[in-house]
Amino acid sequence: MQPLNLTLDGKTVPLKPAVQTEASNEIWVPLHEFCHAVGALVKDLDGQGRIAVCDDTDGDNCVLLHPEETLKGDDGVVLGRLAAFAESLDLSWSVSDGVLEVAHDAGDVLTGLGVGDRPPQFSLPDIITGEPRSPSQYTGRKAVFYMWASW
Amino acid sequence: MLSIAQDVQGSEVVLPWLERAGVTFPSMVDQHNQSGKLFSLKYVPVAIILDEEGRLVRPVANVNIGNDEFRADLEAWVRTSDIPAAWRETPVQVQRDLTADEAEADVRFQLACMLLWRNKKKEALDQLEEAVALDPENWLIRKQKWAIEAPEAFYDGPVDDDWQADQRECEDELLQKSKGRWGSG
Numbered sequence: 001m002q003p004l005n006l007t008l009d010g011k012t013v014p015l016k017p018a019v020q021t022e023a024s025n026e027i028w029v030p031l032h033e034f035c036h037a038v039g040a041l042v043k044d045l046d047g048q049g050r051i052a053v054c055d056d057t058d059g060d061n062c063v064l065l066h067p068e069e070t071l072k073g074d075d076g077v078v079l080g081r082l083a084a085f086a087e088s089l090d091l092s093w094s095v096s097d098g099v100l101e102v103a104h105d106a107g108d109v110l111t112g113l114g115v116g117d118r119p120p121q122f123s124l125p126d127i128i129t130g131e132p133r134s135p136s137q138y139t140g141r142k143a144v145f146y147m148w149a150s151w
Numbered sequence: 152m153l154s155i156a157q158d159v160q161g162s163e164v165v166l167p168w169l170e171r172a173g174v175t176f177p178s179m180v181d182q183h184n185q186s187g188k189l190f191s192l193k194y195v196p197v198a199i200i201l202d203e204e205g206r207l208v209r210p211v212a213n214v215n216i217g218n219d220e221f222r223a224d225l226e227a228w229v230r231t232s233d234i235p236a237a238w239r240e241t242p243v244q245v246q247r248d249l250t251a252d253e254a255e256a257d258v259r260f261q262l263a264c265m266l267l268w269r270n271k272k273k274e275a276l277d278q279l280e281e282a283v284a285l286d287p288e289n290w291l292i293r294k295q296k297w298a299i300e301a302p303e304a305f306y307d308g309p310v311d312d313d314w315q316a317d318q319r320e321c322e323d324e325l326l327q328k329s330k331g332r333w334g335s336g
Contacts (some may be wrong), residue, residue: 014212014242036288039247046325075244112243113190119199120189124155124179127162127169131181133153135201142229145199145289146216147186149157149291149303151163151298 001028004100011112013037016077018100027100028071029091031080038104040089051078053085063088152176155186157195159295164306182264184291191246193289200225201234207237218315256286265300276300287326297307 003017004027015037018029031051035042041054041060051070054062069084082083086093090105113119135143153176154163161182169178172226187193189318190211210229215221224235247255259282266275279296286292295319298305304314 011243011245012240013245018278032288035332037245038248041250041252068322074222109227114210114243115239118205119201119211120185122189124181124185127156127178127180127249129167131174133177133292135199135205138201139205140203140230142203142255143201144152144225145155145201146152146214147157147181147192147195147197147199149195149294150168151158151294151311 002098004095006034006100008037008102009104009112010079011114013112018082020095022099025056027082027095028079029082029100031070034080035128037136038089038091051080053080053089055089059140061088097104119147153179156180156183157187157291157295158182159184159260159267160299164298167306172190184257187291188249191244193286195291200238202227208234210241210243212241212244225308232325252285255287256282256289259285260292272299283322284326284329287323293322 001019001021004020006015006018006029008011015033016030018034020027020028031053033044035053039055043052043054044050045052045064049067049070051065052062054066054097063085065080065084070078070083073079082093086102091102092105093100093102095101119135121134121136123132125131135145154169156168158165158176158180159182162180165178165218166178181187189198190197194210194213196214196216197211198209198216199207200209200212213260220237227233228238259278263278263282263326265276266272266278276296276299279292279299283289283293283296294315297315301314301318304311304318
């Protein structure tokens with residue numbers, strides 16, 4: 001199997017590589033991560049391996065994957081055959097130079113924030129003073145907002 | 152440099168960490184996961200790095216502040232304003248609306264926040280348990296539930312990674328068993 005990096009709507013996304021089988025040229029993607037990235041749901045129907053992929057914007061739009069349309073890798077990651085469900089999610093794809101390029105059909109609203117984009121504004125309280133702080137207050141200066149947790 | 156603590160328990164659990172680290176820069180606390188939802192994130196640590204015009208110089212993504220390479224890139228960018236190649240190549244985090252399950256998990260998380268504020272810990276944990284069942288890969292919810300359930304594994308000395316591994320295994324097993332309840336809606 002040949003590993004493939006993945007782009008979604010023209011932007012690289014941080015998924016485990018998809019793979020292309022050498023014999024049949026079929027494309028397989030890490031099912032749960034891929035569906036999460038494209039706004040779809042993976043439903044385990046019975047705990048016995050019967051899986052459906054559903055468009056979350058339309059709960060009735062589900063595709064049942066046959067057993068031969070999923071594989072379990074050595075690392076436990078479930079791979080799904082892209083051709084089995086992409087069309088129902090309005091996804092098109094192509095492979096070029098080791099990259100699997102997946103695109104939503106026009107009308108969908110998925111985006112990603114890349115270099116040069118302005119992030120959405122937010123306002124959070126200063127932990128000492130309680131006064132609101134937001135990125136716009138730091139315009140004119142370089143700023144690093146480091147998100148962390150105590151846990 | 153600013154920090155945003157993702158902590159539903161608020162400043163009470165955050166301040167001791169900041170004091171131990173001797174932090175002098177401004178710090179915020181995000182009890183309601185505002186920033187996580189805004190950037191479609193389910194984990195920390197993450198960095199949002201902005202130039203003087205408020206534009207991203209690196210996609211909003213996971214970061215290891217202790218990594219020598221990252222620190223060298225950061226210092227070089229501060230000095231020169233040249234965006235490091237590694238930052239340009241950092242994968243973009245896809246942003247999208249919450250799914251129905253994620254939205255319900257968020258509502259339960261917000262309710263848990265309110266219940267904690269009112270010292271109703273058991274009721275808060277019940278809501279967090281439901282939230283985890285709905286959105287089990289959201290570590291911003293799942294690990295906060297653990298930290299409230301078992302504070303000794305998080306706040307008494309070093310964070311107990313073995314405890315977390317055991318907890319995850321047990322919880323995954325329970326979630327799998329309850330698939331009939333949560334997985335087919």
